[in-house]
Amino acid sequence: MGGGNHTTHTISVLVENKPGVLARVAGLFSGRGFNIESLTVAETDDPTVSRMTIVTSGDAKIMEQINKHLNRLIDVIKVVDLSTEKFVDRELVLLKVKADAEQKAEIMRLVDIFRGSIVDVSPRSYTIEVTGDEDKIVAFIDLMRPFGILEIARTGRIAMARGHKAL
Amino acid sequence: MGGGNHTTHTISVLVENKPGVLARVAGLFSGRGFNIESLTVAETDDPTVSRMTIVTSGDAKIMEQINKHLNRLIDVIKVVDLSTEKFVDRELVLLKVKADAEQKAEIMRLVDIFRGSIVDVSPRSYTIEVTGDEDKIVAFIDLMRPFGILEIARTGRIAMARGHKAL
Numbered sequence: 001m002g003g004g005n006h007t008t009h010t011i012s013v014l015v016e017n018k019p020g021v022l023a024r025v026a027g028l029f030s031g032r033g034f035n036i037e038s039l040t041v042a043e044t045d046d047p048t049v050s051r052m053t054i055v056t057s058g059d060a061k062i063m064e065q066i067n068k069h070l071n072r073l074i075d076v077i078k079v080v081d082l083s084t085e086k087f088v089d090r091e092l093v094l095l096k097v098k099a100d101a102e103q104k105a106e107i108m109r110l111v112d113i114f115r116g117s118i119v120d121v122s123p124r125s126y127t128i129e130v131t132g133d134e135d136k137i138v139a140f141i142d143l144m145r146p147f148g149i150l151e152i153a154r155t156g157r158i159a160m161a162r163g164h165k166a167l
Numbered sequence: 168m169g170g171g172n173h174t175t176h177t178i179s180v181l182v183e184n185k186p187g188v189l190a191r192v193a194g195l196f197s198g199r200g201f202n203i204e205s206l207t208v209a210e211t212d213d214p215t216v217s218r219m220t221i222v223t224s225g226d227a228k229i230m231e232q233i234n235k236h237l238n239r240l241i242d243v244i245k246v247v248d249l250s251t252e253k254f255v256d257r258e259l260v261l262l263k264v265k266a267d268a269e270q271k272a273e274i275m276r277l278v279d280i281f282r283g284s285i286v287d288v289s290p291r292s293y294t295i296e297v298t299g300d301e302d303k304i305v306a307f308i309d310l311m312r313p314f315g316i317l318e319i320a321r322t323g324r325i326a327m328a329r330g331h332k333a334l
Contacts, residue, residue, distance in 0.1 A: 012320070022203060023193035030187040038209040039189065042258075042323035045308065045316050053320060088287050090296055091209075092259035094327045120255050122331040129257055131298050141212065149212050151333035153179070153220060155322035156209035160261045164289040166318035 008037070009063055009083040010159045012167055013052040016075040017043060024073050025052065034058065034066055038091075038156025049077065051167075053158045080167055082159050089159035092131050094119070095141065098148035099126045107147060114140050125150060175204070176230055176250040177326045179334055180219040183242040184210060191240050192219065201225065201233055205258075205323025216244065218334075220325045247334055249326050256326035259298050261286070262308065265315035266293045274314060281307050292317060 015021045022041055029036050037055040044051045056066065063081060070079045082089075099107050104126075111118060111128055114136065120127035130140050134157065141152065161167070182188045189208055196203050204222040211218045223233065230248060237246045249256075266274050271293075278285060278295055281303065287294035297307050301324065308319065328334070 019200065019202070020197040022206065023190065023197040026190035026193045030190040033186065035186070036189060036208075038207075040205075040207045040322045041203075042205040042321035044321075045312070045319045051320055053322075088261065088294055090259060090261060090286070092257060092298055092322055092325065094255065094257060094325055096327060096331075096333060119257070120327075120329050122329075125331045127255055127327055127329070129298065131259055131296065145212070150331070151327060152212045153218055153325040153327055154209035154211075155207045155259055155325050158259065158261055158320040158322050160263060160287075160294055160318060160320055162287050162289075162294070164263075164292045164317070166263060 007057045007059070009056050009058070009081055010087065010089060010157060011054045011056060011066070012080045012082055012159065013054065013070060014077040014167060015050050015052060016077065017048050017050040018075050021075045025070065028069050028073065032065070032069065034062065040156045040158055053156070055157050078167060082161060086162040087159050088162060089133055089157050090131060091134060091137050091157050092129065092155045093137050093141070094127060094129055094153045095144055095149060096125055096127045096151040097144045098124060098150060100124060103147055110143050116140070174224045174226070176223050176225070176248055177254065177256060177324060178221045178223060178233070179247045179249055179326065180221065180237060181244040181334060182217050182219060183244065184215050184217045185242050188217070188242045192237065195236050195240065199232070199236065201229065207323045207325055220323070222324050245334060249328060253329040254326050255329060256300055256324050257298055258301060258304050258324050259296065259322045260304050260308070261294060261296055261320045262311055262316060263292055263294045263318040264311045265291060265317060267291060270314055277310050283307070
């Protein structure tokens with residue numbers, strides 16, 4: 001991943017940490033029919049500023065519109081389309097999978113290969129944590145599917161430009 | 168963490184993967200003055216269903232209102248306040264920190280202790296990935312601060328009930 005293809009874009013948005021900002025951003029996307037594949041929002045090191053990561057898709061014209069409209073919103077400080085440069089992206093998934101006695105060893109092997117960890121155990125299930133780029137996460141989910149996925153929670157992507165430069 | 172205190176609540180919301188759902192949920196929170204500490208939304212294993220994790224705060228009465236209003240929203244399938252049971256919660260952070268020659272060894276030691284990994288390197292900075300519950304993430308950020316944090320991106324919390332039970 002990193003760099004992405006020509007349709008998927010990863011956008012970092014710095015916003016004032018105030019009520020209503022997320023509603024305005026989400027409303028902009030839905031009101032104009034822009035797609036949201038995933039979205040995360042959490043505080044930065046400065047508690048007055050939050051950072052959103054939005055994964056969206058569209059051609060150059062749509063991306064220009066998204067960028068323009070986001071920049072016009074109240075409380076939006078900065079918008080960067082990371083897909084225009086080199087970036088690191090990561091996602092975290094929690095996955096609860098059926099784990100009967102005869103399956104446990106094989107599940108453990110796969111967790112090890114993916115450098116994941118088992119964060120909860122019940123007599124018939126494991127809850128697994130895995131981190132990686134989207135390809136890795138999707139590959140892991142595909143490998144778990146035959147065992148019986150009981151539940152899945154993904155954070156969606158966060159991302160950062162490579163190198164010394166900061167947002 | 169897990170279980171949380173009486174004011175912070177972690178809510179899992181299953182929603183139809185349709186445009187406008189996030190805007191309605193975010194609008195509900197901002198319109199009624201409910202706080203959002205962090206929010207993630209991404210697809211589940213079923214591409215027609217997305218899962219949101221919202222970290223919010225309030226007393227029992229406010230939580231009851233949030234629950235009631237969320238359940239009334241179109242395209243909301245299920246709402247569970249995980250804070251009423253035992254749950255596992257995790258968060259992922261990407262952190263870019265200044266790393267001059269004389270600081271690199273100490274930063275590496277801290278990354279190892281926190282079982283993090285360095286995902287990008289420039290001559291004067293490291294970009295580090297760390298996963299954990301909120302206490303661990305906050306502790307790691309506090310330890311990196313003296314080196315000079317250049318940039319930070321947090322996913323916000325995802326969570327899942329302990330044991331075999333699924334949402």
